[in-house]
Protein backbone atom coordinates (compact mmCIF):
# COMPACT_ATOMS: atom_id res chain seq x y z
CA UNK A 1 0.00 0.00 0.00
CA UNK A 2 1.52 3.34 -0.99
CA UNK A 3 0.70 6.53 0.94
CA UNK A 4 -1.77 7.72 -1.69
CA UNK A 5 -3.32 4.39 -2.53
CA UNK A 6 -6.25 3.68 -0.27
CA UNK A 7 -7.01 0.23 -1.62
CA UNK A 8 -6.66 -2.93 0.42
CA UNK A 9 -7.98 -6.46 0.47
CA UNK A 10 -10.11 -5.62 3.52
CA UNK A 11 -11.41 -2.17 4.42
CA UNK A 12 -12.64 -2.01 8.01
CA UNK A 13 -14.70 0.95 9.20
CA UNK A 14 -14.22 1.74 12.90
CA UNK A 15 -11.37 0.86 15.28
CA UNK A 16 -13.56 0.12 18.30
CA UNK A 17 -14.02 -2.98 20.43
CA UNK A 18 -14.88 -5.20 17.49
CA UNK A 19 -13.06 -3.41 14.66
CA UNK A 20 -9.69 -3.44 16.43
CA UNK A 21 -10.01 -7.18 17.01
CA UNK A 22 -10.98 -7.85 13.37
CA UNK A 23 -8.10 -5.75 12.02
CA UNK A 24 -5.51 -7.35 14.28
CA UNK A 25 -6.62 -10.90 13.54
CA UNK A 26 -6.93 -10.45 9.77
CA UNK A 27 -3.50 -8.83 9.53
CA UNK A 28 -1.89 -11.84 11.23
CA UNK A 29 -1.76 -13.21 7.68
CA UNK A 30 1.03 -11.29 5.91
CA UNK A 31 -0.52 -12.31 2.59
CA UNK A 32 -3.48 -9.93 2.95
CA UNK A 33 -3.67 -6.16 3.32
CA UNK A 34 -5.95 -4.44 5.82
CA UNK A 35 -7.00 -0.80 5.94
CA UNK A 36 -8.62 0.32 9.21
CA UNK A 37 -10.44 3.66 9.02
CA UNK A 38 -11.25 5.47 12.27
CA UNK A 39 -13.20 8.73 12.41
CA UNK A 40 -11.67 9.80 15.72
CA UNK A 41 -8.12 10.91 16.42
CA UNK A 42 -5.32 8.93 18.08
CA UNK A 43 -5.81 7.89 21.73
CA UNK A 44 -2.84 9.73 23.21
CA UNK A 45 -4.56 12.02 25.76
CA UNK A 46 -3.89 11.16 29.40
CA UNK A 47 -7.57 11.27 30.37
CA UNK A 48 -8.28 8.34 28.04
CA UNK A 49 -6.02 6.17 30.15
CA UNK A 50 -6.81 7.26 33.72
CA UNK A 51 -9.73 5.04 34.75
CA UNK A 52 -11.67 7.31 37.11
CA UNK A 53 -11.64 10.10 34.50
CA UNK A 54 -13.91 8.29 32.04
CA UNK A 55 -16.96 10.49 32.51
CA UNK A 56 -14.79 13.61 32.01
CA UNK A 57 -14.57 12.47 28.37
CA UNK A 58 -18.32 12.90 27.90
CA UNK A 59 -19.32 15.47 25.28
CA UNK A 60 -15.61 16.03 24.55
CA UNK A 61 -13.56 15.42 21.41
CA UNK A 62 -13.44 11.64 21.90
CA UNK A 63 -17.22 11.32 22.13
CA UNK A 64 -19.79 11.17 19.30
CA UNK A 65 -21.97 13.01 21.80
CA UNK A 66 -25.42 11.71 20.99
CA UNK A 67 -28.75 12.28 22.71
CA UNK A 68 -31.88 10.23 22.24
CA UNK A 69 -35.16 11.72 21.10
CA UNK A 70 -37.51 12.55 24.03
CA UNK A 71 -38.61 9.43 25.88
CA UNK A 72 -42.32 9.52 26.81
CA UNK A 73 -41.97 7.06 29.72
CA UNK A 74 -39.12 9.12 31.20
CA UNK A 75 -40.99 12.42 31.50
CA UNK A 76 -40.16 13.22 27.88
CA UNK A 77 -36.49 13.55 28.72
CA UNK A 78 -33.78 13.08 26.13
CA UNK A 79 -31.05 10.73 27.35
CA UNK A 80 -27.36 11.41 26.79
CA UNK A 81 -25.66 8.64 24.77
CA UNK A 82 -21.85 8.90 24.69
CA UNK A 83 -19.98 6.70 22.15
CA UNK A 84 -16.22 6.48 21.83
CA UNK A 85 -14.57 8.26 18.90
CA UNK A 86 -10.90 7.36 18.91
CA UNK A 87 -8.73 4.26 18.58
CA UNK A 88 -10.41 1.63 20.75
CA UNK A 89 -13.83 3.20 20.19
CA UNK A 90 -16.10 2.89 23.18
CA UNK A 91 -13.55 0.64 24.93
CA UNK A 92 -11.47 3.83 25.26
CA UNK A 93 -14.32 5.69 26.96
CA UNK A 94 -16.16 2.99 28.88
CA UNK A 95 -16.33 2.11 32.55
CA UNK A 96 -14.08 -0.94 32.07
CA UNK A 97 -16.45 -3.43 33.75
CA UNK A 98 -15.68 -6.89 32.39
CA UNK A 99 -18.93 -8.82 32.78
CA UNK A 100 -19.52 -11.51 30.18
CA UNK A 101 -23.11 -12.38 31.07
CA UNK A 102 -24.57 -15.86 31.33
CA UNK A 103 -24.09 -18.90 29.07
CA UNK A 104 -27.86 -18.85 28.51
CA UNK A 105 -27.61 -15.40 26.90
CA UNK A 106 -25.36 -16.71 24.14
CA UNK A 107 -27.49 -19.81 23.71
CA UNK A 108 -30.30 -17.37 22.94
CA UNK A 109 -28.14 -15.98 20.12
CA UNK A 110 -27.73 -19.52 18.79
CA UNK A 111 -31.52 -19.91 18.74
CA UNK A 112 -31.73 -17.24 16.04
CA UNK A 113 -28.28 -17.46 14.42
CA UNK A 114 -27.23 -21.11 14.69
CA UNK A 115 -24.83 -23.15 16.79
CA UNK A 116 -21.74 -21.18 15.86
CA UNK A 117 -23.03 -18.52 18.28
CA UNK A 118 -23.84 -20.80 21.22
CA UNK A 119 -21.98 -20.43 24.51
CA UNK A 120 -20.03 -23.63 23.98
CA UNK A 121 -18.96 -22.52 20.51
CA UNK A 122 -17.95 -19.07 21.77
CA UNK A 123 -15.88 -20.20 24.77
CA UNK A 124 -12.71 -20.65 22.64
CA UNK A 125 -13.16 -17.04 21.47
CA UNK A 126 -13.53 -15.72 25.01
CA UNK A 127 -10.41 -17.67 25.88
CA UNK A 128 -8.60 -16.21 22.88
CA UNK A 129 -9.71 -12.69 23.79
CA UNK A 130 -9.02 -12.69 27.53
CA UNK A 131 -5.91 -12.41 29.62
CA UNK A 132 -7.55 -12.80 33.02
CA UNK A 133 -5.70 -12.25 36.25
CA UNK A 134 -6.37 -15.11 38.69
CA UNK A 135 -8.87 -16.88 36.43
CA UNK A 136 -11.36 -18.94 38.43
CA UNK A 137 -13.13 -20.88 35.69
CA UNK A 138 -11.84 -22.90 32.71
CA UNK A 139 -13.88 -20.79 30.28
CA UNK A 140 -11.79 -17.72 31.16
CA UNK A 141 -8.78 -17.01 29.00
CA UNK A 142 -5.40 -16.38 30.62
CA UNK A 143 -3.24 -15.85 27.57
CA UNK A 144 -5.35 -13.72 25.25
CA UNK A 145 -5.11 -10.16 24.00
CA UNK A 146 -7.34 -8.26 26.43
CA UNK A 147 -6.19 -7.64 30.00
CA UNK A 148 -8.86 -8.38 32.59
CA UNK A 149 -7.55 -7.56 36.04
CA UNK A 150 -8.60 -6.97 39.62
CA UNK A 151 -9.02 -3.40 40.71
CA UNK A 152 -5.87 -2.19 42.38
CA UNK A 153 -7.43 0.04 45.00
CA UNK A 154 -11.16 -0.54 45.53
CA UNK A 155 -12.86 1.69 48.09
CA UNK A 156 -13.71 0.33 51.54
CA UNK A 157 -17.38 0.97 50.75
CA UNK A 158 -17.19 -1.69 48.03
CA UNK A 159 -16.35 -4.34 50.62
CA UNK A 160 -19.25 -3.00 52.70
CA UNK A 161 -21.58 -3.40 49.72
CA UNK A 162 -20.55 -7.04 49.25
CA UNK A 163 -21.08 -7.57 52.98
CA UNK A 164 -24.53 -6.01 52.56
CA UNK A 165 -25.30 -8.47 49.77
CA UNK A 166 -24.61 -11.37 52.13
CA UNK A 167 -26.70 -9.75 54.86
CA UNK A 168 -29.55 -9.43 52.35
CA UNK A 169 -29.31 -13.15 51.56
CA UNK A 170 -27.37 -13.06 48.29
CA UNK A 171 -24.33 -15.14 47.38
CA UNK A 172 -20.96 -13.53 46.73
CA UNK A 173 -19.33 -15.49 43.89
CA UNK A 174 -16.24 -15.19 41.71
CA UNK A 175 -16.93 -12.98 38.68
CA UNK A 176 -17.62 -14.17 35.13
CA UNK A 177 -18.90 -17.67 35.79
CA UNK A 178 -21.12 -19.06 33.00
CA UNK A 179 -24.05 -19.46 35.41
CA UNK A 180 -25.08 -19.09 39.05
CA UNK A 181 -23.46 -15.69 39.35
CA UNK A 182 -24.18 -13.70 42.47
CA UNK A 183 -22.50 -10.52 43.69
CA UNK A 184 -18.88 -9.78 42.83
CA UNK A 185 -16.23 -7.12 42.93
CA UNK A 186 -15.87 -5.89 39.34
CA UNK A 187 -12.98 -7.13 37.24
CA UNK A 188 -11.78 -4.46 34.87
CA UNK A 189 -10.26 -4.03 31.42
CA UNK A 190 -7.17 -2.47 32.91
CA UNK A 191 -3.49 -3.24 33.15
CA UNK A 192 -1.66 -2.18 36.30
CA UNK A 193 -4.23 0.49 37.12
CA UNK A 194 -4.53 2.06 33.65
CA UNK A 195 -7.29 1.51 31.09
CA UNK A 196 -6.63 -1.33 28.65
CA UNK A 197 -8.69 -0.53 25.55
CA UNK A 198 -8.84 -2.66 22.43
CA UNK A 199 -6.34 -0.24 20.91
CA UNK A 200 -3.95 -1.43 23.65
CA UNK A 201 -5.00 -5.07 23.41
CA UNK A 202 -5.10 -5.49 19.64
CA UNK A 203 -3.75 -2.53 17.68
CA UNK A 204 -0.55 -1.68 19.55
CA UNK A 205 0.86 -5.22 19.29
CA UNK A 206 0.05 -5.19 15.53
CA UNK A 207 1.28 -1.70 14.67
CA UNK A 208 4.54 -2.77 13.03
CA UNK A 209 2.87 -5.04 10.51
CA UNK A 210 3.46 -3.79 6.98
CA UNK A 211 0.10 -5.15 5.84
CA UNK A 212 -1.99 -3.21 8.40
CA UNK A 213 -2.64 0.46 7.86
CA UNK A 214 -4.58 2.42 10.46
CA UNK A 215 -5.85 5.86 9.49
CA UNK A 216 -7.29 8.15 12.18
CA UNK A 217 -9.42 11.25 11.51
CA UNK A 218 -10.84 9.25 8.59
CA UNK A 219 -14.62 9.67 8.50
CA UNK A 220 -16.43 7.17 6.31
CA UNK A 221 -19.45 8.63 4.53
CA UNK A 222 -20.87 5.55 2.83
CA UNK A 223 -20.20 2.21 1.18
CA UNK A 224 -19.90 2.09 -2.62
CA UNK A 225 -21.37 -0.68 -4.77
CA UNK A 226 -20.96 -2.17 -8.18
CA UNK A 227 -24.59 -2.59 -9.23
CA UNK A 228 -23.84 -4.13 -12.61
CA UNK A 229 -23.50 -7.54 -11.01
CA UNK A 230 -26.51 -9.77 -10.33
CA UNK A 231 -26.25 -8.96 -6.64
CA UNK A 232 -24.81 -5.49 -5.87
CA UNK A 233 -21.23 -5.90 -4.66
CA UNK A 234 -19.51 -3.59 -2.15
CA UNK A 235 -16.43 -2.11 -3.78
CA UNK A 236 -15.16 0.17 -1.01
CA UNK A 237 -16.10 3.29 0.91
CA UNK A 238 -16.02 7.04 0.50
CA UNK A 239 -13.89 8.40 3.30
CA UNK A 240 -13.23 12.00 4.27
CA UNK A 241 -9.65 12.70 5.27
CA UNK A 242 -8.45 16.25 5.89
CA UNK A 243 -11.62 17.67 4.34
CA UNK A 244 -11.19 15.70 1.11
CA UNK A 245 -13.42 12.77 0.19
CA UNK A 246 -11.54 9.84 -1.29
CA UNK A 247 -12.40 6.35 -2.36
CA UNK A 248 -10.91 3.45 -0.42
CA UNK A 249 -11.31 0.35 -2.59
CA UNK A 250 -11.78 -3.07 -1.04
CA UNK A 251 -10.48 -5.91 -3.20
CA UNK A 252 -12.16 -8.56 -1.06
CA UNK A 253 -14.58 -7.12 1.50
CA UNK A 254 -15.80 -4.08 3.38
CA UNK A 255 -16.38 -4.70 7.09
CA UNK A 256 -18.50 -2.22 9.04
CA UNK A 257 -17.57 -1.95 12.72
CA UNK A 258 -18.89 1.52 13.54
CA UNK A 259 -20.97 0.41 16.54
CA UNK A 260 -24.70 -0.01 17.12
CA UNK A 261 -25.52 3.62 16.27
CA UNK A 262 -23.16 4.41 13.41
CA UNK A 263 -23.25 1.09 11.57
CA UNK A 264 -27.01 1.22 10.84
CA UNK A 265 -26.54 4.89 9.98
CA UNK A 266 -23.83 3.95 7.45
CA UNK A 267 -25.92 1.12 6.04
CA UNK A 268 -28.86 3.47 5.47
CA UNK A 269 -26.64 6.19 3.98
CA UNK A 270 -25.39 3.48 1.61
CA UNK A 271 -28.87 2.54 0.43
CA UNK A 272 -29.53 -0.43 2.71
CA UNK A 273 -32.57 0.05 4.94
CA UNK A 274 -36.29 0.45 4.90
CA UNK A 275 -37.14 1.47 1.31
CA UNK A 276 -39.80 3.94 2.53
CA UNK A 277 -37.44 5.65 4.94
CA UNK A 278 -34.67 5.92 2.33
CA UNK A 279 -37.07 7.16 -0.32
CA UNK A 280 -38.28 9.90 2.06
CA UNK A 281 -34.70 11.12 2.29
CA UNK A 282 -33.92 10.74 -1.40
CA UNK A 283 -31.31 8.02 -0.88
CA UNK A 284 -31.01 5.59 -3.84
CA UNK A 285 -31.98 2.10 -2.67
CA UNK A 286 -29.50 -0.75 -3.03
CA UNK A 287 -31.60 -3.25 -1.03
CA UNK A 288 -34.82 -2.91 0.95
CA UNK A 289 -33.79 -4.11 4.41
CA UNK A 290 -36.35 -2.89 6.98
CA UNK A 291 -34.39 -4.58 9.78
CA UNK A 292 -31.58 -2.00 9.53
CA UNK A 293 -31.86 0.30 12.55
CA UNK A 294 -34.73 -1.73 14.05
CA UNK A 295 -34.53 -4.00 17.11
CA UNK A 296 -32.55 -1.43 19.13
CA UNK A 297 -32.08 -2.66 22.72
CA UNK A 298 -30.29 -0.92 25.55
CA UNK A 299 -29.75 -1.35 29.27
CA UNK A 300 -31.55 1.29 31.32
CA UNK A 301 -30.18 2.00 34.81
CA UNK A 302 -31.84 3.84 37.69
CA UNK A 303 -29.70 4.64 40.71
CA UNK A 304 -30.27 5.67 44.30
CA UNK A 305 -27.52 7.86 45.72
CA UNK A 306 -27.36 8.06 49.49
CA UNK A 307 -24.94 10.39 51.27
CA UNK A 308 -21.91 8.63 52.71
CA UNK A 309 -19.15 9.17 55.20
CA UNK A 310 -15.73 10.12 53.83
CA UNK A 311 -13.50 7.99 51.65
CA UNK A 312 -15.68 7.89 48.52
CA UNK A 313 -14.47 8.95 45.09
CA UNK A 314 -15.68 12.46 45.87
CA UNK A 315 -12.04 12.98 46.84
CA UNK A 316 -10.61 11.58 43.60
CA UNK A 317 -9.80 14.96 42.06
CA UNK A 318 -7.44 16.01 44.86
CA UNK A 319 -3.94 16.84 43.63
CA UNK A 320 -2.53 14.21 45.97
CA UNK A 321 -4.55 11.53 44.17
CA UNK A 322 -3.22 12.62 40.79
CA UNK A 323 0.33 12.57 42.11
CA UNK A 324 -0.27 9.12 43.59
CA UNK A 325 -1.67 7.83 40.33
CA UNK A 326 1.16 9.23 38.24
CA UNK A 327 3.89 7.92 40.53
CA UNK A 328 2.48 4.56 41.66
CA UNK A 329 -0.63 3.89 39.52
CA UNK A 330 -2.58 3.46 42.72
CA UNK A 331 -5.25 5.32 44.59
CA UNK A 332 -8.70 6.61 43.72
CA UNK A 333 -7.91 7.43 40.10
CA UNK A 334 -7.46 3.71 39.31
CA UNK A 335 -11.14 3.20 40.14
CA UNK A 336 -13.59 2.38 37.38
CA UNK A 337 -16.23 3.93 39.69
CA UNK A 338 -18.66 0.98 39.45
CA UNK A 339 -16.60 -1.27 41.67
CA UNK A 340 -19.13 -4.05 42.37
CA UNK A 341 -22.33 -5.56 41.01
CA UNK A 342 -24.65 -8.48 41.52
CA UNK A 343 -27.42 -10.38 39.79
CA UNK A 344 -30.88 -10.76 41.26
CA UNK A 345 -34.11 -12.31 40.12
CA UNK A 346 -37.23 -10.36 41.00
CA UNK A 347 -40.69 -11.85 41.41
CA UNK A 348 -41.58 -10.24 38.06
CA UNK A 349 -39.31 -12.82 36.38
CA UNK A 350 -41.28 -15.60 38.04
CA UNK A 351 -44.59 -14.09 36.96
CA UNK A 352 -43.53 -13.56 33.35
CA UNK A 353 -41.94 -16.95 32.89
CA UNK A 354 -38.26 -16.11 32.54
CA UNK A 355 -36.25 -19.35 32.57
CA UNK A 356 -35.49 -20.46 36.09
CA UNK A 357 -32.28 -19.40 37.83
CA UNK A 358 -31.68 -16.46 35.50
CA UNK A 359 -31.65 -12.88 36.77
CA UNK A 360 -33.71 -10.02 35.39
CA UNK A 361 -31.90 -7.25 37.28
CA UNK A 362 -28.26 -6.37 37.83
CA UNK A 363 -27.52 -4.28 40.87
CA UNK A 364 -24.62 -1.90 40.23
CA UNK A 365 -22.61 -0.29 43.00
CA UNK A 366 -20.52 2.86 42.62
CA UNK A 367 -18.38 4.38 45.32
CA UNK A 368 -19.53 7.84 44.22
CA UNK A 369 -22.90 9.48 43.57
CA UNK A 370 -23.31 9.03 39.80
CA UNK A 371 -25.67 11.92 39.08
CA UNK A 372 -26.61 14.05 36.07
CA UNK A 373 -25.94 11.13 33.69
CA UNK A 374 -22.27 11.34 34.66
CA UNK A 375 -22.06 14.84 33.18
CA UNK A 376 -21.54 16.56 36.53
CA UNK A 377 -18.82 15.72 39.05
CA UNK A 378 -19.94 14.03 42.29
CA UNK A 379 -21.40 16.93 44.35
CA UNK A 380 -20.72 15.34 47.76
CA UNK A 381 -19.52 12.20 49.53
CA UNK A 382 -22.02 9.56 48.47
CA UNK A 383 -22.62 6.16 46.87
CA UNK A 384 -24.81 4.77 44.12
CA UNK A 385 -26.80 1.56 44.25
CA UNK A 386 -28.67 1.13 40.99
CA UNK A 387 -30.91 -1.33 39.16
CA UNK A 388 -30.19 -2.32 35.55
CA UNK A 389 -32.93 -3.84 33.41
CA UNK A 390 -31.08 -6.82 31.97
CA UNK A 391 -33.54 -8.12 29.39
CA UNK A 392 -35.72 -5.25 28.18
CA UNK A 393 -38.81 -6.11 26.19
CA UNK A 394 -38.97 -2.62 24.71
CA UNK A 395 -37.46 -2.21 21.24
CA UNK A 396 -36.33 1.03 19.62
CA UNK A 397 -34.91 2.37 16.38
CA UNK A 398 -32.04 4.24 14.78
CA UNK A 399 -33.19 6.35 11.84
CA UNK A 400 -31.54 8.97 9.69
CA UNK A 401 -32.27 12.63 10.31
CA UNK A 402 -31.15 13.46 6.77
CA UNK A 403 -29.06 12.10 3.91
CA UNK A 404 -26.04 14.05 5.21
CA UNK A 405 -23.50 11.70 6.85
CA UNK A 406 -22.45 14.51 9.19
CA UNK A 407 -25.95 14.78 10.69
CA UNK A 408 -26.45 12.82 13.91
CA UNK A 409 -28.95 9.98 13.51
CA UNK A 410 -32.25 9.87 15.40
CA UNK A 411 -31.88 7.52 18.36
CA UNK A 412 -35.12 6.26 19.90
CA UNK A 413 -34.61 3.42 22.40
CA UNK A 414 -38.30 3.62 23.47
CA UNK A 415 -37.36 2.87 27.06
CA UNK A 416 -40.10 1.18 29.15
CA UNK A 417 -42.49 1.14 26.19
CA UNK A 418 -43.49 -2.54 26.21
CA UNK A 419 -47.24 -2.85 26.13
CA UNK A 420 -47.54 -5.03 29.23
CA UNK A 421 -45.40 -2.81 31.40
CA UNK A 422 -42.99 -5.62 32.32
CA UNK A 423 -39.92 -3.43 31.91
CA UNK A 424 -41.23 -0.80 34.29
CA UNK A 425 -42.43 -3.35 36.84
CA UNK A 426 -39.04 -5.07 36.75
CA UNK A 427 -37.20 -1.79 37.31
CA UNK A 428 -39.38 -0.92 40.29
CA UNK A 429 -38.75 -4.39 41.75
CA UNK A 430 -35.03 -3.84 41.17
CA UNK A 431 -35.12 -0.49 42.94
CA UNK A 432 -36.91 -2.13 45.87
CA UNK A 433 -33.97 -4.53 46.05
CA UNK A 434 -31.59 -1.54 46.08
CA UNK A 435 -33.50 -0.14 49.07
CA UNK A 436 -33.26 -3.51 50.82
CA UNK A 437 -29.49 -3.55 50.31
CA UNK A 438 -29.23 0.03 51.55
CA UNK A 439 -31.08 -0.84 54.74
CA UNK A 440 -28.62 -3.59 55.79
CA UNK A 441 -26.33 -2.93 58.78
CA UNK A 442 -23.29 -2.99 56.46
CA UNK A 443 -24.64 -0.18 54.28
CA UNK A 444 -26.03 1.78 57.20
CA UNK A 445 -22.52 1.85 58.66
CA UNK A 446 -21.13 3.68 55.63
CA UNK A 447 -24.08 5.98 54.80
CA UNK A 448 -25.38 9.00 56.75
CA UNK A 449 -29.15 8.70 56.34
CA UNK A 450 -29.21 11.69 53.98
CA UNK A 451 -29.54 11.61 50.20
CA UNK A 452 -27.58 13.14 47.35
CA UNK A 453 -30.16 11.92 44.81
CA UNK A 454 -33.09 12.08 44.93
CA UNK A 455 -32.50 15.33 46.76
CA UNK A 456 -34.58 15.40 49.95
CA UNK A 457 -34.91 11.61 49.73
CA UNK A 458 -34.94 11.36 53.55
CA UNK A 459 -38.48 12.79 53.53
CA UNK A 460 -39.77 10.35 50.89
CA UNK A 461 -41.05 6.79 50.98
CA UNK A 462 -38.96 4.15 49.20
CA UNK A 463 -41.62 3.99 46.50
CA UNK A 464 -41.43 7.77 45.94
CA UNK A 465 -37.66 7.55 45.68
CA UNK A 466 -37.97 4.69 43.17
CA UNK A 467 -40.48 6.55 41.00
CA UNK A 468 -38.30 9.65 40.88
CA UNK A 469 -35.16 7.67 40.25
CA UNK A 470 -36.78 5.84 37.37
CA UNK A 471 -38.67 8.63 35.66
CA UNK A 472 -36.45 11.63 36.30
CA UNK A 473 -32.93 10.30 36.76
CA UNK A 474 -32.59 6.98 34.93
CA UNK A 475 -30.14 6.85 32.06
CA UNK A 476 -28.39 4.51 29.66
CA UNK A 477 -25.78 2.02 30.79
CA UNK A 478 -24.33 2.61 27.31
CA UNK A 479 -25.05 -0.86 25.90
CA UNK A 480 -26.98 -0.44 22.62
CA UNK A 481 -27.11 -3.55 20.44
CA UNK A 482 -29.22 -5.23 17.80
CA UNK A 483 -29.55 -2.65 15.03
CA UNK A 484 -28.12 -4.90 12.30
CA UNK A 485 -29.25 -8.13 13.88
CA UNK A 486 -27.86 -11.49 12.79
CA UNK A 487 -30.09 -14.49 12.18
CA UNK A 488 -31.09 -17.28 9.89
CA UNK A 489 -34.50 -15.71 9.19
CA UNK A 490 -35.28 -13.48 6.23
CA UNK A 491 -35.74 -10.36 8.41
CA UNK A 492 -32.22 -10.55 9.82
CA UNK A 493 -29.88 -7.84 8.51
CA UNK A 494 -26.85 -10.14 8.46
CA UNK A 495 -26.66 -13.90 8.14
CA UNK A 496 -24.89 -16.04 10.77
CA UNK A 497 -21.60 -15.38 8.93
CA UNK A 498 -22.26 -11.65 9.39
CA UNK A 499 -22.73 -11.01 5.65
CA UNK A 500 -25.25 -8.29 4.89
CA UNK A 501 -28.22 -9.93 3.17
CA UNK A 502 -29.08 -8.72 -0.31
CA UNK A 503 -25.56 -7.61 -1.29
CA UNK A 504 -22.11 -9.18 -1.68
CA UNK A 505 -18.75 -8.24 -0.22
CA UNK A 506 -20.11 -6.50 2.89
CA UNK A 507 -20.13 -7.66 6.51
CA UNK A 508 -20.99 -6.12 9.83
CA UNK A 509 -18.82 -6.96 12.83
CA UNK A 510 -19.78 -5.03 15.95
CA UNK A 511 -22.45 -4.80 18.66
CA UNK A 512 -25.12 -4.12 16.02
CA UNK A 513 -25.26 -7.81 15.07
CA UNK A 514 -26.03 -8.95 18.64
CA UNK A 515 -29.64 -10.17 18.40
CA UNK A 516 -30.53 -9.89 22.10
CA UNK A 517 -28.88 -8.14 25.04
CA UNK A 518 -26.84 -10.29 27.37
CA UNK A 519 -27.23 -10.25 31.14
CA UNK A 520 -23.88 -8.56 31.37
CA UNK A 521 -21.97 -5.69 29.79
CA UNK A 522 -21.33 -5.39 26.09
CA UNK A 523 -17.60 -4.81 25.65
CA UNK A 524 -16.66 -8.48 26.04
CA UNK A 525 -19.28 -9.76 23.56
CA UNK A 526 -18.38 -6.97 21.09
CA UNK A 527 -14.75 -8.12 21.18
CA UNK A 528 -15.84 -11.73 20.77
CA UNK A 529 -17.97 -10.74 17.75
CA UNK A 530 -14.78 -9.24 16.26
CA UNK A 531 -12.81 -12.41 16.98
CA UNK A 532 -15.47 -14.62 15.39
CA UNK A 533 -15.83 -12.28 12.40
CA UNK A 534 -12.12 -12.58 11.64
CA UNK A 535 -12.38 -16.37 11.62
CA UNK A 536 -15.47 -16.27 9.40
CA UNK A 537 -13.70 -13.99 6.93
CA UNK A 538 -10.66 -16.28 6.97
CA UNK A 539 -12.98 -19.20 6.23
CA UNK A 540 -12.32 -20.91 9.56
Ligand SMILES: Cc1cc2nc3c(=O)[nH]c(=O)nc-3n(C[C@H](O)[C@H](O)[C@H](O)COP(=O)(O)OP(=O)(O)OC[C@H]3O[C@@H](n4cnc5c(N)ncnc54)[C@H](O)[C@@H]3O)c2cc1C
Pocket residue numbers: 013014015016017018019037038039040082083084085086087088089090091093094095096097098099218219220221257258259260262263266477478479480509510511512521522523524526
Ligand atom coordinates in the same frame (compact mmCIF):
# COMPACT_ATOMS: atom_id res chain seq x y z
C1 LIG B 1 -19.53 5.62 28.58
C2 LIG B 1 -19.57 4.16 28.28
C3 LIG B 1 -19.39 3.25 29.33
C4 LIG B 1 -19.44 1.88 29.07
N1 LIG B 1 -19.11 1.01 30.08
C5 LIG B 1 -18.95 -0.31 29.78
C6 LIG B 1 -18.40 -1.19 30.74
O1 LIG B 1 -18.00 -0.78 31.85
N2 LIG B 1 -18.28 -2.51 30.41
C7 LIG B 1 -18.68 -2.98 29.18
O2 LIG B 1 -18.58 -4.19 28.95
N3 LIG B 1 -19.18 -2.15 28.25
C8 LIG B 1 -19.28 -0.82 28.51
N4 LIG B 1 -19.72 0.03 27.54
C9 LIG B 1 -20.15 -0.53 26.27
C10 LIG B 1 -19.02 -1.06 25.39
O3 LIG B 1 -17.88 -0.25 25.52
C11 LIG B 1 -19.54 -1.13 23.96
O4 LIG B 1 -20.66 -1.99 23.90
C12 LIG B 1 -18.51 -1.63 22.95
O5 LIG B 1 -17.33 -0.88 23.07
C13 LIG B 1 -19.09 -1.54 21.56
O6 LIG B 1 -18.15 -1.97 20.62
P1 LIG B 1 -18.36 -1.71 19.07
O7 LIG B 1 -17.17 -2.26 18.40
O8 LIG B 1 -19.70 -2.20 18.68
O9 LIG B 1 -18.43 -0.12 18.90
P2 LIG B 1 -17.37 0.98 19.33
O10 LIG B 1 -16.38 0.45 20.30
O11 LIG B 1 -18.16 2.17 19.74
O12 LIG B 1 -16.55 1.27 18.00
C14 LIG B 1 -17.04 1.95 16.89
C15 LIG B 1 -15.89 2.69 16.24
O13 LIG B 1 -16.25 3.08 14.93
C16 LIG B 1 -15.85 4.42 14.72
N5 LIG B 1 -16.73 4.96 13.70
C17 LIG B 1 -18.08 5.13 13.79
N6 LIG B 1 -18.56 5.68 12.66
C18 LIG B 1 -17.50 5.85 11.83
C19 LIG B 1 -17.37 6.39 10.53
N7 LIG B 1 -18.43 6.86 9.86
N8 LIG B 1 -16.13 6.41 9.97
C20 LIG B 1 -15.07 5.94 10.63
N9 LIG B 1 -15.14 5.43 11.89
C21 LIG B 1 -16.35 5.39 12.48
C22 LIG B 1 -16.04 5.06 16.09
O14 LIG B 1 -15.35 6.28 16.20
C23 LIG B 1 -15.52 3.97 17.00
O15 LIG B 1 -14.14 4.04 17.18
C24 LIG B 1 -19.69 1.40 27.75
C25 LIG B 1 -19.85 2.32 26.71
C26 LIG B 1 -19.79 3.67 26.95
C27 LIG B 1 -19.94 4.63 25.80
